Amino acid sequence: MRQEGVQETVAMLHTVPALAASLTELAKEARPGAKVLNFVDESLLQDTIAAGDPPPHVLRRLIAYATYAKESGAGVLLVTCSSIGEAAERARPYAELPVLRIDEPMAEEAVRTGVRIGVLATLASTLGPTTRVVERAAARQGPAREVVPYLCEGAFEALRGGDPARHDALVLDGFGKLAAQVDVVVLAQASMARIVGDAPAGAVPVLSSPRSGVAQLAHMTA
Structure with a gap:
């Protein structure tokens, strides 16, 4: 229950520092008046990329961040x-x-939108988890869905190397190839949302995670 006179706090954990500001603005829209607490830890993603999947110490540190969030009033x-x-x-x-x-x-919306769902990613370490979360959402909703994964080779490396234009070009190229095969395209990483406005007019629906993902905060009790 909310307590009168006590400011609500919500916490977010980021592995890409550049996303913190835009997601904070979305959090303020979702939960007006709430204090937004941001944790930024690039090593969680770096270690996951190196291992291929989140190694045990990433889970331990994630639990620690949840503890920090709780202790900070979130x-x-x-x-x-x-x-x-x-x-x-x-x-x-x-x-x-x-x-x-x-x-x-985003995964729940994707399975409501189409039968053939494309998952577009720039990281292999993201492609698997996003594909699986869509597959689980499809299983919960009943009717059969086909999930088609697509990895944009070289795009993530371009973004890390300071070449966002090449990143976007590779993502858009991958999107064009994938869109021809599916009813809806899911962008696996929040950092890919920038390309949504550049998708060709009349193409299949494109779903990204930032707005719908942060909107979950509106339904959480403090």
Whole structure:
């Protein structure tokens, strides 16, 4: 329950520093008046990329961040990195507050939108978790769905190397190839949302995680 005179606090855990500002603005829209607490830890993503999947110490540190969030007065922790989304799910039984992953609402929307669902990613470590979260959403909703994964080779490296234009070009090229095969395209990483406005007019629907993922904060009690 909310307490009169006590400011609500929501926490977010990021692995891409550049996303913190834009997601904070979305959090303020979703939960007006709430204090937004941001944790930024690039090493969680770096270690996951190196291992191929979140290694055990990433799970332990994620649980620690949930503890920090709780101790700081937060009522919820939103994990904004899809690569560690499955670790966020595994952390839930050990956390004293709800732990959300940013891409679950997007997955639910995708299976409501089409029968053939394309998953577009720039990281192999994200492609698998996002594909699986869409497949689980499809299983919950009943009718058969086909999930088609597509990895944009070289795009993530271009973005890390300071060449966002090449990143966007590679993502758009991958999108064009994938869109020809599916009813809806899911962008696996929040950092890919920038390309939505550049998608060709009349193409299949494109779903990204930031807005729908952060909107979950509106429904959490503090």
